Structures are given as structure tokens and as C-alpha cells.
Amino acid sequence: MDNVKLLNRTDTKFIFNSATLHTFLESCSNKYKILTINNKTISSYRTLYFDTTSFDFYNHHHNGKGNRFKVRIRKYVDSKLCFLEIKNKIKGRTIKTRKTINDFENQLSYDSLKFITSVIHDLKPLEKKIWNSFDRITLTNEELKERLTIDLNLSFEIDGEKRTLNDVVICELKQERVNRSSPAFTLLKSLHIRPSRISKYCIGAGTLFHQLKKNRFKIKHLQLSKLTTQLN
Incomplete structure (x- = not known):
């Protein structure tokens, strides 16, 4: 797994209905190894996203800013490992910087803020925005240095209000760099699944905070609504 951590990488995302998942996993079985931890192939994650009062991170993504950030605390529920993570999207690459912390922080600590400002130099005050939970299957191909994450059972919540993306x-x-001859690209294309630009944070925030502009995400929201039996 260390060979495919890919903290400086390219990301290509795809969305599809869970009814296709079994077929896709069967097709992948001779190309990728499934990550197994303590005899489990599905791991649970919980994430707390932070943003400025005016949702700068969300708006930068919505407006297509070339150099943008996401700040989150992510907990690996099964192992109880917790990380403060900063994702920087720049020139088509994703650079992730992270540090281990003890647990979630509803209000970022001095040490956490110091770490964040070492990466985001013109940082405005941050506040917690949304919680996100999901389950993940991870596939790896060490020869190609590829990692494929498959997230399902997604939900978003804040202050008792919850939205679930069923199916x-x-x-x-x-x-390391986009390789469209990758087995994953080929298999997904054979299932008529095309790349899709999507952000879990932006989808969740746009769903829970109705005041946010979402013109450029409208097609994504419609696509998700078609894939799910319920978005409530």
C-alpha cells in the first residue's frame, strides 16, 4: 500500500449506481488487489469539513479557480486513526498534506491552525461546515502505481439535518499522471461510465446550505438524483 499512497497525484472520478458495482468489481479482480484490513474489505470513514464564513473553498471550486483548497478532519472509524488534511488542487494535480491528530476538533486548535497556515498562507478564519460519512473499498495496482477508491453509503449532515445518497x-x-489506457478506465468505459468532476464537500454543502450558488453544479445534482432512489 505504501507504493500507492499518491499524496501528489492526478484524480479521475466516476459516479454510477450501486447496481453496477458487483459487475465492476468482478471485472477488476484480475487487475487490482483489494485492500484488506483485519479481514475486512470495506472500511468506514467520517469526515468533518471546514470552510470560511463566506464559504470561500466552496465558491472557489464552484467558480473553477485553478488553485484551490479543501480542509478537513478525517477519521478511519475502524482503526480510530484521525488526520487533519489539506487538499490543494493546482494545475490538474491534487496535493494532499496531512498530520495525525487525536480526534475531531469542532473548533480548530492552535496547533491545527498553525499546520494549516503553513500550507494556506492567506488563510481566513475557518469554521466547521458539514459532516460526511461513507464506506470505502480500496483497490490497488502496484505495478501501475494506481489506487482506486470506491465510496458508497454516502451521507452529509449538520446540526441535525441529514442528506443521504442512496445507491x-x-x-x-x-x-501519478493520467493514464487512460489504465484497466480501470477501460473497464468503466465498457460499462458506459464516463469521468465526472465531482466533490463530496461541494455536493454536501450545496445540498444542505440552500443559499449557496450552485449553477455550475446543477448538472451534477441532477445526475445524482437520477442515480439514487432517494435524496432526502
């Missing part, structure tokens, strides 16, 4: 799978292919 939606978000698949993300992580590579």
Missing part, C-alpha cells in the same frame, strides 16, 4: 457510488482513480 450512489463515487469511484476515484488516483494515478
Whole structure:
């Protein structure tokens, strides 16, 4: 797994209905190894996203800014490992910087803020925005240095309000550089699944905070609504 951590990488995302998942996994079985931890092939994750009061991170993504950030705390529920993570999208690449912390912080600590400002130099005050939970299957191909994450059972919540994406799978292919001859690309194309630009944070925030502009995400929301039996 260390060979395919890919903290500096390209990401290609795909979304499809969970009814397709079994077929896709069977097709992948001779190309990728499934990550197994303590005899489990599905791991649970919980994430807390932060943004400025005016949702700068969300708006930068919505407006297509070339150099943009996401700040989150992510917990690996089964192992109880917790990380403060900063994702920087720049020139088509994703650079992830992270540090281990003890647990979630509803209000970022001094040490956490110091770490964040070492990466985002003109940082405005941050506040918690949304919680996100999902289950993940991870596939790896060490020879190609590829990692494929398959997220399902996604939900978003804040202050007692919750939205669930039933039947939606978000698949993300992580590579050193985009390789469209990758087995994953070929298999997904054979299933008529095309790359899709999507952000879990932006989908969740756009769904829970109705005041946010979402013109450029409208097609994504419609696509997700078609894939799911319920978005409530």
C-alpha cells in the first residue's frame, strides 16, 4: 500500500449506481488487489469539513479557480486513526498534506491552525461546515502505481439535518499522471461510465446550505438524483 499512497497525484472520478458495482468489481479482480484490513474489505470513514464564513473553498471550486483548497478532519472509524488534511488542487494535480491528530476538533486548535497556515498562507478564519460519512473499498495496482477508491453509503449532515445518497457510488482513480489506457478506465468505459468532476464537500454543502450558488453544479445534482432512489 505504501507504493500507492499518491499524496501528489492526478484524480479521475466516476459516479454510477450501486447496481453496477458487483459487475465492476468482478471485472477488476484480475487487475487490482483489494485492500484488506483485519479481514475486512470495506472500511468506514467520517469526515468533518471546514470552510470560511463566506464559504470561500466552496465558491472557489464552484467558480473553477485553478488553485484551490479543501480542509478537513478525517477519521478511519475502524482503526480510530484521525488526520487533519489539506487538499490543494493546482494545475490538474491534487496535493494532499496531512498530520495525525487525536480526534475531531469542532473548533480548530492552535496547533491545527498553525499546520494549516503553513500550507494556506492567506488563510481566513475557518469554521466547521458539514459532516460526511461513507464506506470505502480500496483497490490497488502496484505495478501501475494506481489506487482506486470506491465510496458508497454516502451521507452529509449538520446540526441535525441529514442528506443521504442512496445507491450512489463515487469511484476515484488516483494515478501519478493520467493514464487512460489504465484497466480501470477501460473497464468503466465498457460499462458506459464516463469521468465526472465531482466533490463530496461541494455536493454536501450545496445540498444542505440552500443559499449557496450552485449553477455550475446543477448538472451534477441532477445526475445524482437520477442515480439514487432517494435524496432526502
